Amino acid sequence: MPPTACPTLRHLLFVLNPVSGDIDKTELEATIRRYCRERGRRATFFHTSGNDDLGRLRSHLAAHPSDAVFAAGGDGTASLVAEALAGGATPLGIIPLGSGNGLSKDLGIPQEVEQALRLTWDYQLRIVDTLRVGGRFSAHLADLGFNALVVERFDQGGARGPGAYVRIATQEYVNYQPAIYHIETDQQTWEGPAFMVTIANANTFGSNVIINPDRELDDGQFEICLIEPFPNLAAPGLLYHLYTNDFDVSDYTRRLSCRRARISVPGQAEVLVQIDGEPCRLPTPVEVEIDPRSLRILGPPASA
Ligand SMILES: Nc1ncnc2c1ncn2[C@@H]1O[C@H](COP(=O)(O)OP(=O)(O)OP(=O)(O)O)[C@@H](O)[C@H]1O
Numbered sequence: 001m002p003p004t005a006c007p008t009l010r011h012l013l014f015v016l017n018p019v020s021g022d023i024d025k026t027e028l029e030a031t032i033r034r035y036c037r038e039r040g041r042r043a044t045f046f047h048t049s050g051n052d053d054l055g056r057l058r059s060h061l062a063a064h065p066s067d068a069v070f071a072a073g074g075d076g077t078a079s080l081v082a083e084a085l086a087g088g089a090t091p092l093g094i095i096p097l098g099s100g101n102g103l104s105k106d107l108g109i110p111q112e113v114e115q116a117l118r119l120t121w122d123y124q125l126r127i128v129d130t131l132r133v134g135g136r137f138s139a140h141l142a143d144l145g146f147n148a149l150v151v152e153r154f155d156q157g158g159a160r161g162p163g164a165y166v167r168i169a170t171q172e173y174v175n176y177q178p179a180i181y182h183i184e185t186d187q188q189t190w191e192g193p194a195f196m197v198t199i200a201n202a203n204t205f206g207s208n209v210i211i212n213p214d215r216e217l218d219d220g221q222f223e224i225c226l227i228e229p230f231p232n233l234a235a236p237g238l239l240y241h242l243y244t245n246d247f248d249v250s251d252y253t254r255r256l257s258c259r260r261a262r263i264s265v266p267g268q269a270e271v272l273v274q275i276d277g278e279p280c281r282l283p284t285p286v287e288v289e290i291d292p293r294s295l296r297i298l299g300p301p302a303s304a
Contacts, residue, residue: 006123006124006125007067008067008121009041009067009068009091009120009121010040010041010042010067011041011042011044011066011067012036012041012042012043012044012066012067012068012069012070012093012120013043013044013045013046013060013061013064013066013068013069013070014029014032014043014044014045014046014069014070014072014095015045015046015047015048015057015069015070015071015072015073015077015080015081016028016029016045016046016047016048016072016073017047017048017072017073017074017076017077017097018047018048019050020073020074020076020077020097020098021073021074021097021098021099022160022161023097023113028072028097028113029045031113031114031117032045032072032095032117035114035117035120036120039120039121041120041121044064044066046060048073048077048080053080054080054083054084057080057081057084058084061084061085061090065090066090067090068090068091068092068093068120068298069081069084069085069090069091069092069093070092070093070094070095070120071092071093071094071095072095072097073095073097073098074096074097074098074099074100074101074277075098075100075101075102075103075140075206075276075277075278076098076276076277076278077097077098078092078094078096078101078103078104078139078140078276079103079137079138079139079140079275079276079277079278082103082130082137082139082295082297083137083139085295085296086130086137086139086291086294086295087291087294087295088296089296090296091125091296091297091298092295092296092297092298093116093119093120093123093297093298094107094109094116094297094298095113095116095117096109096111096116097113098206098277099160099161099162099164099165099206100162100165100205100206100207100277101206102140102141102202102204102205102206102276102277103139103140103202103276104116105204105206105208106140106202106203106204106217107126107217107297107299107300108299108300109299109300110300118300119298119299119300122300122301123298123299123300123301124298124299124300124301124302125296125297125298125299126217126218126296126297126298126299127218127293127295127296127297128201128217128218128293128294128295128297129201129217129218129219129220129221129222129290129291129292129293129294129295130201130290130291130294130295131199131201131222131288131289131290131291132287132288132289132291133199133273133275133282133286133288134273134282134283134286134287134288135282135287136275136280136282137275137276138199138201138275138276139201139202139276139295140201140202140276140277141198141199141200141201141202141205141211141212141276142198142199142273142274142275142276142288143196143197143198143199143273143274144179144181144196144197144263144265144271144272144273144286145178145179145194145195145196145197145227146169146172146173146176146178146195146196146227147196147198147205147274148196148272148273148274148279149172149176149272150165150168150169150172151274151277151278151279152272152274152279153168153172154168155278155279162207165207176195178193178194178195178228178229179193179194179265179268180192180193180194180265180266181193181194181197181226181263181264181265182263182264182265182266183197183224183256183261183262183263183264184261184262185224185256185258185260185261185262186258186259186260186261187256187257187258188256188258190226190254190256192228193228193229194226194227194228194229195227195228195229195230195252196226196227197224197225197226197263198211198212198223198224198225198226198227199222199223199224199261199263199288200212200215200222200223200224200225201217201222201290202215202217203215206277208243209242209243210242210243210244210245210247211225211242211247212225212247212255213245213246213247213248214245215257218292218293220259220290220292220293221257221258221259221290222257222258222259222288222290223255223256223257223258224255224256224258224261224263224288225247225253225254225255226253226254226255226256227252227253228252228253228254229252230251230252234251234252237250238250238252238253241253259289259290260287260288260289260290261287261288261289262285262286262287262288263284263285263286263288264284264285264286265284268284269283269284270282270283270284271284271286273286
């Protein structure tokens with residue numbers, strides 16, 4: 001018998017992104033249907049179109065309430081469903097199908113479909129913070145600078161997967177010019193050049209780079225994680241620290257913990273930002289604020 005905090009989820013909506021990942025979605029739909037039927041659950045489906053999905057999903061949820069909504073796609077689909085559910089009582093589940101799947105990894109959600117589907121009946125409910133970055137919703141990580149540029153190029157290109165990301169990152173690194181940032185938080189002010197500026201509600205990118213170690217999705221604060229310009233010779237050491245949970249050890253990193261921040265780039269009226277894996281251009285200054293405990297998420301049970 002599950003604890004009362006985790007009621008049985010009978011009607012599950014799956015939001016499917018037909019173009020994410022390399023998996024046949026017709027077969028996936030049949031797998032989900034069968035899995036749920038065998039366990040006495042009802043599965044229904046909503047397909048994203050790439051056009052006003054947030055508005056369409058909100059209308060669908062208002063007309064057809066369900067006990068949980070699973071995002072079956074990459075980080076963009078997880079963030080879309082998270083935004084539609086934020087502030088409400090219906091929890092988000094994630095079936096990771098994208099290239100990175102950062103939010104699902106941060107939550108410890110299994111990366112294999114049948115294992116992730118276990119969360120339809122065996123889960124722990126988490127209530128996490130979300131962010132507003134320049135008025136846009138973010139559940140996971142947003143950034144300005146180098147990674148935002150790589151994500152934009154990746155988005156514009158046809159190739160998917162971690163290999164394509166690494167190839168683009170290597171090409172862009174050669175001529176990359178760090179910008180100057182002016183950052184005011186509710187705690188402090190910092191100004192200087194930065195290779196990248198990450199606005200982190202969570203810990204880890206889909207690439208497994210740990211940009212914000214030892215912080216929680218539900219700690220009521222976020223971090224601005226700065227990587228300052230570094231000489232080429234320092235790159236391997238820096239990467240090593242980023243992959244080994246040692247962000248603060250490097251000479252080229254610093255973190256600002258806060259609840260509110262304003263980020264400007266002197267001389268620039270707008271700036272490229274990636275938010276939960278999707279690139280966009282935002283007017284400066286970019287205002288960031290936290291919405292504490294605003295999203296319910298199905299994570300693996302503590303015993304998993
Ligand atoms: N039917 C569709 N046709 C074209 N694009 C779509 C469709 N549905 C969603 N999209 C677009 O897919 C993007 C989100 O993709 P998502 O992040 O879920 O998967 P992915 O890109 O494969 O994963 P990752 O970001 O991990 O590489 C959004 O830009 C969205 O507009």
